[in-house]
Amino acid sequence: MNNAEPTDDELAELIKGKTLSVYWYMLRHPEPLTAREIQRGAELSSPSLSMHHLERLREHGLVDKDVHGQYTIKRDVRIGILNQFMGRGRMMVPRFLFYATFYTSLTAALGSLLFWLSTDWYSMVLLVLLISACLVLWYEALKVWREQPFPEGERD
Numbered sequence: 177m178n179n180a181e182p183t184d185d186e187l188a189e190l191i192k193g194k195t196l197s198v199y200w201y202m203l204r205h206p207e208p209l210t211a212r213e214i215q216r217g218a219e220l221s222s223p224s225l226s227m228h229h230l231e232r233l234r235e236h237g238l239v240d241k242d243v244h245g246q247y248t249i250k251r252d253v254r255i256g257i258l259n260q261f262m263g264r265g266r267m268m269v270p271r272f273l274f275y276a277t278f279y280t281s282l283t284a285a286l287g288s289l290l291f292w293l294s295t296d297w298y299s300m301v302l303l304v305l306l307i308s309a310c311l312v313l314w315y316e317a318l319k320v321w322r323e324q325p326f327p328e329g330e331r332d
Contacts, residue, residue, distance in 0.1 A: 181237050181251075188255040190236060194220065196256060198229040199238060200324070203258070206265050208246035260320045270320040276313035283310055 182190065191199060201218040202209065209217075215226035230247050233239040240250040254261065261268045283306040290299045 184253055184255055187236060187238075187253055191233070191238070191255060194218070194225075195229045195232050196258075198226065199233055200258065202233075202239065202247065202249050203252065203264075204266055204268060206249060208242065208244075208248045210246055214247065257320070257323050260323075270317045272313055272317035272320060276310060276317045279306065279313055280310045283307055 198214055198218050198220070201214060205217065211226045211230055212223050214220075214230065215223045218226070218229075220226050220229070230239060230241070234241060234247075238249070238251050238253065239247050241247050252264075260270055260272075262271050262274070263269055283303070286306065287303055290303060
């Protein structure tokens with residue numbers, strides 16, 4: 177491993193494809209994992225392929241290997257599509273999900289309040305704008321969710 181750790185931009189260039197999928201799997205499962213567990217979870221064809229990707233991650237200082245042959249995350253970096261997610265372990269969700277939930281709740285509360293109090297034209301324009309913002313935020317959250325770098329079998 178080099179003495180100088182690569183920057184996030186350099187890592188984004190170096191870590192992609194199946195290696196990124198292996199890293200994603202490890203982020204979603206923060207407990208120590210063997211190469212075979214990662215091979216099965218990331219749906220790689222063989223344990224040696226898993227070892228190849230794990231060693232690549234280890235070279236770049238992202239994972240550690242203990243004396244029992246188990247790998248753990250050493251450095252949590254959000255590179256590429258990963259910077260669109262928040263959380264740790266199985267609770268990794270798109271950032272837009274929080275915004276979409278907040279603005280949907282705000283729109284629902286304001287909409288019910290406006291329904292009972294006043295229905296003038298500028299209130300309706302405000303409501304239409306908020307609904308439009310909610311639709312855009314939900315679209316973006318679902319778009320990022322579909323781009324997750326994990327295999328089909330992992331989706332919960």
